[in-house]
Amino acid sequence: MSSIKQMLENNRKWSERIRKESPGYLETLSNAQTPEILWVGCSDSRVGPDQLIGLPMGSVFVHRNVANIFATNDLNCLAVLEYAVDELKVPNIVVCGHYGCGGVHAALEHSGVQPVDLWLDQLRFVYNRHAEELNQLPPTERANRLAELNVESQVHNICRNTIVREAWKRGQEVNVIGVIYDIHDGLLKQLGVEFRSREAWEAHYGESFSV
Ligand SMILES: [Zn+2]
Structure with missing residues (x-):
């Protein structure tokens, strides 16, 4: 068949x-749908959220792309975030990266002008910001660490977005959290980046923004 x-x-x-x-x-x-989570994850066929977190249908609003990037200039990402936060009032936003990510490996190994290469440029920006740390690691650890740093970067991109900042400002519950999935043991690991308010996010990044 x-x-x-x-x-x-x-x-x-x-x-x-x-x-x-x-x-x-x-x-x-x-x-109606009343999802508890907006899931921003990788398109990789091994990391679909439905089976990983065992929640029933209607619980998870999903956005997936190569290497779980929340691109602040991508209309698709922005439309998903706006609809999830402003319309569905989803209280949790989970950015999930994973070890063994083909997108992360591709970003480390080559660059080019094909669509996936251009998309992964956003990952190369993350790499460049942390090159000093990453270059000291052997290849597998380097890729895994870049996958973690990418999650943190995408959490940051979501928190600094006007949609989330305005929601926090009006007192709406929005918890943004970064996790990484290990395709070898099937476990999710928290990365220590979890923000429930603009103040918490600014305290972590040591930055000050006016809304
Ligand atoms: Zn991936």
Whole structure:
């Protein structure tokens, strides 16, 4: 059976099962979504949030791209953040990177003018900011550390965005947190970057911004 045929067959079975086991579940979900988490993760097929964190459908609003970058000049990223924060009032934003990330390795190994290379330039900026630390590490550790620093950088990009800052200003709950996923043991690790307010974020980065 082809992958597509398998996909459709699996879907049919899943739909039958869920309607039998949980009557009304899909009808309830179809009325509205109230996700608890905005997930910003990598497109890598091994790191989809649904299975990693075991939350039911309707719990996670998802944005994924190569190397889990929250690009402040990318309309897609901004539209997702705006909708999640302003419309859905999602209280938690999780940026999830992962070890063994192909995007991180590509950014370290080469550059170019293809779309993925240009996208990964944003990762090279992170590398350049931390080159002194990273260049002292052997290749695998260097890539893993860059994956961690990339998560921190994307958390920073989200916190400094007007959408989040305005939400904090009006007292809305928005908790921005960075985690990294280890594809070898399946565990998420916190990276010590978690901000619930503009003050907490500014204290961490030692910066002062006027809103
Ligand atoms: Zn990846």
